Amino acid sequence: QVQLVESGGGLVQTGGSLRLSCAASGRTFSSYAMGWFRQAPGKEREFVAAISRTGARTDYADSVKGRRFTISRDNAKNTVYLQMNSLKPEDTAVYYCAAADRTTVVAEMREYSYWGQGTQVTVSS
Numbered sequence: 001q002v003q004l005v006e007s008g009g010g011l012v013q014t015g016g017s018l019r020l021s022c023a024a025s026g027r028t029f030s031s032y033a034m035g036w037f038r039q040a041p042g043k044e045r046e047f048v049a050a051i052s053r054t055g056a057r058t059d060y061a062d063s064v065k066g067r068r069f070t071i072s073r074d075n076a077k078n079t080v081y082l083q084m085n086s087l088k089p090e091d092t093a094v095y096y097c098a099a100a101d102r103t104t105v106v107a108e109m110r111e112y113s114y115w116g117q118g119t120q121v122t123v124s125s
Contacts, residue, residue, distance in 0.1 A: 002026040002099050002114050009095060009119030012087055016123070020082040022097030022116055029078040030054070033102045035112060036071060036082045038093035038121075045096070049082060050105040059105040063090075087123045094118040 008020040020036070035050040049071035050059045058071050064084075073080040080097055098112035106112065 002029065002032060004097050004099060004114055004116035006095065006097050006116045006119040009121045011122045011124060013124050014088060016087050017083070017085045018087065018121060020084065020095055020097075020119060020121070022080045022082075024078045024080070024099065030075040031101065032099035032114075033104060033106050034071075034073060034080040035098045035100065035106060036080075036095060037098060037109060037112075038091075038095045039118075040090075040093040043093075045109060047107045047109065048095070050107055051080065052105050053103060057105045059107055084121070087121075089123045089125045092121060092123050094120050 003025045004022055006022045033052050036048040037045050038048050039045040047061050051071045051073050055073050068086050070083040096118045097116045099114040100106045100112045
């Protein structure tokens with residue numbers, strides 16, 4: 001098993017930036033593909049970004065493509081990051097990191113076995 005703890009959320013103005021971190025403990029971090037998901041009030045949880053075990057491959061939701069968001073990982077530090085730039089009010093949500101026992105990038109929520117508790121991101125207009 002792996003335990004995941006997110007941090008780095010907060011309140012930011014439109015156009016601002018935040019970097020989320022997700023620290024993993026337990027089973028070898030590099031064994032897992034990692035993903036970030038978000039859930040806005042009254043909406044279903046949705047895919048944001050994913051990264052393969054080695055970091056060689058990434059995938060993004062259309063809403064965050066264009067270098068607005070960047071996912072990365074540091075396997076030596078057992079941490080995955082989500083750099084968020086040019087934030088918009090519609091990015092307001094609880095952001096979750098998740099781990100999937102897969103060899104490549106995974107966008108489907110059902111593939112993820114382990115989840116963190118989430119961190120709140122609020123973007124004011």
